[in-house]
Amino acid sequence: MLKQVPPFRARTSAPLLLSLLLLACTHPKATTQHPPNILYILADDLGYGDLSVYNPEGKIRTPHLDRLAAEGMRFTDAHSPSSVCTPTRYALLTGRYPWRSRLPVGVLRGYSRSLIEPDRLTVPALLHKAGYHTGMVGKWHLGVDWASQPAYASLAQQPLYGIQSEMDPEHIDFAQPPLAGPRQLGFDATYFLPASLDMPPYCYLQNDQLTELPTAHTEGNSLESGYTGPFWRAGLMAPSFDFGQVLPTFTRQAQDFLRRQSSARPFFLYLALAAPHTPWVPSEQYRGQSGAGEYGDFVQMVDAQVGQVLRTLDSLRLSSNTLVIFTSDNGPFWRPAFSERFGHRAAGKLRGMKGDIYEGGHRVPFLVRWPGKVKPGTVSDAPTTLANLLATCADLLGVPFPEESVEDSYSILPVLLGRRPEVPHQPAIVHSASNGFYAIRRGPWKLIEGLGSGGFTEPRVLTPQPGQPTGQLYNLEIDPAESQDLYQKYPEQVQELTTLLNEIRASTQRVKL
Structure with missing residues (x-):
């Protein structure tokens, strides 16, 4: 049901090549002669109740995201396919539930190898073939095929090497470029952190190449905090790496990507923020600004950084033809003691938190703005999942996709355009918890x-x-x-x-x- 709310003043393998040839031979619909740009912003561990538009009684203010909701459609029943990081990202990019992957339970680490199969159709590959310039900025957390030291090269021939358990960093030759990363999956330009901001190695890769070798070491921080506050694990890091500057760095990289775009070619930017996942490291100007401690301050910083990216769209006159989607990869890491201490419920009135099979683990904020297409100030209670992006992009462009290898993606375009109250053909939605429930x-x-x-x-x-x-x-x-x-x-x-x-x-x- 739609409700009106008041306005707010690479390298390509044979199976994938066949899929892309099918796309290339299909003409887009007449209504998509000038396809929209697509900006997909994925927050990390942001709760359903962390946005003030979802939780007016909360202790966090998110004016930029509230405005995005007012200018488009706010979903109240959107879900991450999993309640932890890596599985959701796999589903988002492939349109497949994460338990179909080679890692049905659990998450990768910073030294893990690529989880997405090289012959798998992905959202960026589909859009690239349709003429889009595709970019990825932020937290990757889907594995990088690090180059092995010669003595350990034979290990790479094992099917699950670096997947079920990460590579030993002593086996990695960081002086050599990685063998595979997001560019092999359809992205033209990349700037990313290998995994979560509390997992080594702490370094950036640009166009799948290290910007600085991880020759330094950190002893970790707040190791007794219970995975909260300014926590990060010990491990290798680039000498100039600054945990507090990761979020602003990703914002600048996203803005630079937008400034490089030409009006002659549509773009897709996947901006995967590493926040408000730990470490909770808000900049000085945001400290003490919320009523929910370091975490709330960090969420307000996330809101401000998203606002900067949206202002860049405006300044470049790109907003009118850009489909913007904002969501989170799972629920918040917010223990009951924090709710009692701060009076803020990061998952709203839902039960549970990140990792859980309960709603608080996987029901996420989901906002969509598309000027002239999505009616401003609307609210949808249609159940949907982040796995639906691939089918939605194919529907938007009027191209088919191989349903036999994209098993779990259904287009939400009819909901966005106000033509249907529910996602057509979707039989149900499936979730998985961190333990495999x-x-x-x-x-x-x-x-x-x-x-x-x-x-x-x-x-x-x-x-x-x-x-x-x-x-x-x-x-x-x-x-x-x-x-x-x-x-x-x-x-x-x-x-x-x-x-x-x-x-x-x-x-x-x-x-x-």
Whole structure:
């Protein structure tokens, strides 16, 4: 349902080549002769309740993101496919749920190798073939094929080398350029951090090449903080690396990318911020500005940096033909003690936090602005996931995509244009927790396979007792806080959702309504 709100004053392998040739042989629709630029901004660990437009009672103010919502459409039921970083990013770029990848559970590290298969169709590859100039700035966290020292080169022949566990940095030859990174997946220009800002190596790669060798070392910071505050792990770093300057650096790089664009060619920029993930390192001008401590101050800095990027679009007269999407890769790392201390609920009224199978782990803010296409000041309660980007881009351009290898992506374009209240053909949405718990959502019903949060909230896992439920069932329409488990009361819903979840997991192509 749409509601009106008041206005706010490379290298390409054979299978992928065949997919791209199919795209090239298809003419775009008449309505997309001048396709829009696409700016996709992904925050890191930002909660559903961290934006004041979603949580007016919160202790964080986000005027720039609130304005973006007022100028476009705000989704209230959007979800990351996973409640942790790497899996969501895999799904976002490939249109496949992350448990279909070579790493069905868990996240990569800074020394991990490329997770996305080299023959996999990706959003940037699709758009590049359609004539877009494609760029990536920010946190990558999908692996880099670091060059091995000669004595360890044979390890690279193992299928899961560097995936199930990261490479030993002693085995890496940093003086040699990496063998693969985001440029092999369709991006023309890149400037990125290998993984999260609390994972070594702390260094930048530009166009998949190190800008400075990681010859220095950090002992880590706030190691006893419980993964909060200005926490980062010990490890290698570039001598000039400054943790507090990472967010401004990504903003400048994004602005530089926008300034290099020509009106003759549309662009796609994937701006993956490394914040407000730890370390929480707001600049001096933002410290003490929120009512939610270092974390809240860092979120307000994120809001300001996004505002700078949007102002650059305005100054370059690009805004009128740019589709802007802002969202987060999962829920916030915000323990109950912080909610009590600051009176701020980073996940809003939802249950749980990052890592969890509960709504707080994967329901995320999702804002879309597209002048002249998306009606300003609208709110959609259509369930959607970040995996839907690939199908949406294909729909926007009027090109097909191989449904047998993009199993989980459905176009949200009809929702954006106000033509449909729900995402067409989407049978359900599926989530996964950090421990591999699955949940499926259809209509108001959400089924969780397992007992406990499956993530960071206690209890994480409960062992089913004889004769007791083995999972959880909630009606989110009447109970969005997931406070009343209806598993035993509605066995028919449990059975229907279990059957559908099994069908989706077993399918090798899209399951449609």
